[in-house]
Amino acid sequence: MATRNVWGWGVTEAAVSLEETQGRIEPFFGASEIENASAMQLPKPRLEVPAALREFATAADLDRASHSMGKSYPDRVRGFRGDFSVAPDFVAYPRNERELSAVLEVAEKEKLSVTPFGGGSSVVAGVEPKLGPGHRGALTLDLSKLSRVIEVDDVSHLARIEGGIFGPALEQALAPRGFTLRHFPQSFEFSTLGGWIATRAGGHFATVLTHIDELVHSVRMISPRGVFETRSFPASGAGSDPNRLVVGSEGTLGVITEAWMRIRPKPTFRAGASMHFEDFHEAVEATRAVAQSGLSPSNCRLLDSQEAMINGVTFDGNSVLVLAFESADHPLDAWIDRAMAICAELGGTCPRGKTSGQKPGDAGEAWRASFLKGPYLQDAMIRLGVIADTFETACTWKRFPELYASVKSDMEAALTRLCGSGIVSCRFTHVYPDGPAPYFTFLGRSPKRGAELETWNELKRVAGDALARAGGTITHHHAVGRTHRPWYDRERPEPFARVWNAAKRELDPLGLLNPGVLFDAAH
Helix, strand or coil: CCCECCCCCCEHHHCCCHHHHHHHHHHHHCCCCCCCCCCCECCCCCCCCCHHHCCCEECCHHHHHHCCCCCCHHHHHHHHCCECCCCCCEEECCCCHHHHHHHHHHHHHHCEEEEEECCCCCCCCCCCCCCCCCCCEEEEEECCCCCCEEEEECCCCEEEEECCCEHHHHHHHHHHHCEECCCCCCCHHHCEHHHHHHHCCECCCCCCCCEHHHHEEEEEEEECCEEEECCCCCCCCCCCCCHHHHCCCCCCCCEEEEEEEECEECCCEEEEEEEEECCHHHHHHHHHHHHCCCCCCCEEEEECHHHHHHCCCCCCCCEEEEEEEEECCCCCHHHHHHHHHHHHHCCCECCCCCEECCCCCHHHHHHHHHHHHHHHHHHHHHHCCEEEEEEECCCCCCCHHHHHHHHHHHHHHHHHHHHCCCEEEEEEEEEECCEEEEEEEEEEECCCCCCHHHHHHHHHHHHHHHHHHCCCCCCCCCCCCCCCHHHHHHHCCHHHHHHHHHHHHHHCCCCCECCCCCCCCCC
């Protein structure tokens, strides 16, 4: 059985070798000295597990440590250095809604903060236990025992699924019926349905029904003031959609226990191609043309030349647009041919030709392998003293050229100032008819060991300010948490913040749930 990494990404058995990582970064930063992880330092619990919860709760060190924080760069640096000072006092593993409600009742009585926890893959400080005003302790609520696919409606293409199920188990349960949810974020192995819904997660596919919002049919949430459950309709014009109050609530209003989700037949036809462009701006125009064509590819991922090189897709200085189509109904040659023709009209070439069948092609495979390996590489880079992280946004096509230029310029200047030099690359994770979702990667050597978090905080500030000035959102699919709060507070309408506070007062009047995430509740 694989062993989950307490401070790093995923499982320890899949860790990337330091030699491989060193080989990737040495051309840019030279040789690196290897640092080993420090021993875990864990504070004593502030209180004992309450008697009413002892059957399904624990204060064991490993449970507390593994629920201390998410998987952001700062989280992993702190964990690597042995700092688990933010650990919850205990972790509860409710097996049903009755036990979950008991946890919330005890939390009210004992004045404890409650942090809902799915897979713990948050990269925005969304699962770190915090104390709000008047709290005397912190508990984390792990939903992994609520992990069933309860019912599948083959006729309507719907499935009723519990919120604590992880991605692989969900797909394995649907596969014998010939269905898939088709939601594959990078954290797929280590995140849950409830977490996807709570954070408005984006899947791997670039267009059409890729955001979890679009896959939620109805949802059930347990709040400190009872059950919040929406009705099951294919569509409705009856006022505002109550699902939207739950989707994106980030564990601040209640705990998502189950949802009816829109599923689809597993694809049996595939086609793909990788289009190369000498000029990045021509590649952007080609991507826009495909996005506005109505072809709706499953993958339409543009990598600038540095991103293509970092991920081993190509080393010839070209930008690469990875295209793919899939269907459970029909062959896709006409679709891929038309997309390739659009790209060719704008300067694209396809050195290896298109593929059809089950394989996405050489560049697609190289990209997929690198995509899944990326978080493991970040762990290795921490050991080598290199700051490596990402941030993402969305903007209109008209605004993108200015955003790309200004973000690259600001981040490269900041990396030079703080690290001596650095790399900034960009890819599109998703594309829409009205704009792309640019995703930036930055790397720089820490000026000295121990200064990583201070340096990262300044780089993150520069990135957030640059996105805001250029008209991009602070996050496209990584949620708000606490990390993005300064920019989210400026981005959202102020009346909306007051409405959200009113919902918080109604559903969680004592402010138990995830204090400081999304907003500071006014009680």
